[in-house]
Amino acid sequence: xxIAIIVFPGSxxxxxxxxxxxxxxxxxxxxxxxxxxNLNPIDLAIIPGGFSFGDYLRCGALAAHSPIMxxxxxxxxxxxxxLGICNGFxxxxxxxxLPGFLARNQExxxxxxxxxxxxxGATSCALTASLDHKETLQIPIAHNEGNFFADSETLNSIESxxxxxxxxxxxxxxxxxxxxGSLNNIAAICSLNGKILGMMPHPERAMGKGHExxxxxxxxxxxxxxxxx
Amino acid sequence: xxxxxTINKKPGVLDPExxxxxxxxxxxxxxxxxxVTMGKQITLFIETDDQERAKYRAAxxxxxxxxxxxxxxYKIQVNELS
Numbered sequence: 001x002x003i004a005i006i007v008f009p010g011s012x013x014x015x016x017x018x019x020x021x022x023x024x025x026x027x028x029x030x031x032x033x034x035x036x037x038n039l040n041p042i043d044l045a046i047i048p049g050g051f052s053f054g055d056y057l058r059c060g061a062l063a064a065h066s067p068i069m070x071x072x073x074x075x076x077x078x079x080x081x082x083l084g085i086c087n088g089f090x091x092x093x094x095x096x097x098l099p100g101f102l103a104r105n106q107e108x109x110x111x112x113x114x115x116x117x118x119x120x121g122a123t124s125c126a127l128t129a130s131l132d133h134k135e136t137l138q139i140p141i142a143h144n145e146g147n148f149f150a151d152s153e154t155l156n157s158i159e160s161x162x163x164x165x166x167x168x169x170x171x172x173x174x175x176x177x178x179x180x181g182s183l184n185n186i187a188a189i190c191s192l193n194g195k196i197l198g199m200m201p202h203p204e205r206a207m208g209k210g211h212e213x214x215x216x217x218x219x220x221x222x223x224x225x226x227x228x229x
Numbered sequence: 230x231x232x233x234x235t236i237n238k239k240p241g242v243l244d245p246e247x248x249x250x251x252x253x254x255x256x257x258x259x260x261x262x263x264x265v266t267m268g269k270q271i272t273l274f275i276e277t278d279d280q281e282r283a284k285y286r287a288a289x290x291x292x293x294x295x296x297x298x299x300x301x302x303y304k305i306q307v308n309e310l311s
Contacts, residue, residue, distance in 0.1 A: 057294070058297055061294065061297070065293075101300050104245060105245075107245070147245075149242065149243070149299070149300060150299065
């Protein structure tokens with residue numbers, strides 16, 4: 001399996017993701033600097049979390065125009081898989097590869113905590129097909145701009161096309177239903193073809209062994225499984 | 230040519246920061262306050278003597294990068310520099 005992690009100035013989850021991928025696949029993914037113009041053939045591109053370009057202008061706006069993005073657009077046009085996490089999700093919306101926008105959290109606070117997610121039973125996401133829709137996942141979030149917004153027409157089409165993949169839901173203490181004000185409790189969406197997934201939670205921080213949860217491992221495993229088959 | 234671009238949230242887009250500022254102004258006694266919007270202003274200098282061209286180029290820049298059409302709208306003001 002050929003996986004590339006795209007690194008921008010200010011990315012800070014690239015190495016955590018590299019360790020997570022290697023622990024699941026036994027193979028170290030390539031780290032690709034954003035100034036590179038092309039990509040060798042890959043099965044999955046991962047855009048990691050962080051603060052690309054210092055979050056200047058809008059989160060992900062400057063990264064969305066980096067040289068590597070042309071290669072990612074080509075990869076997507078060929079039906080290639082892309083996973084964007086947190087800032088990676090923001091870069092995907094800013095580059096137009098995913099609909100909507102990630103606005104400032106409703107409470108105007110950076111939120112860093114474990115949250116509970118439900119898998120949308122109606123999702124058309126090809127990358128998470130093996131996830132159990134009845135189970136919930138415990139994966140942490142860490143963001144200031146994760147408040148998913150889209151106009152009502154876009155939101156309706158996202159919902160009716162099954163593009164919502166994960167939603168924030170109540171945890172066992174029933175305290176963290178919607179941490180940031182996201183419309184329809186949206187935590188992750190996918191592209192129309194189901195191959196581009198953007199999510200605010202950080203699966204690489206829920207890999208078991210010292211982490212509070214191993215559900216991120218479960219989620220990444222389902223993605224890697226989908227790519228092989 | 231100097232170009233001043235003002236970017237604001239589209240009407241109907243939630244702006245929690247502006248809401249928080251509004252609440253604070255209310256609590257300071259400014260009870261005649263109707264609404265608060267917060268945006269950003271970007272000043273550019275474009276090499277041209279043609280106002281229309283400066284405006285056109287600035288609009289292109291807004292569409293390409295400076296504003297996000299999902300949530301933002303922009304206004305362009307062109308000033309001839311003496």
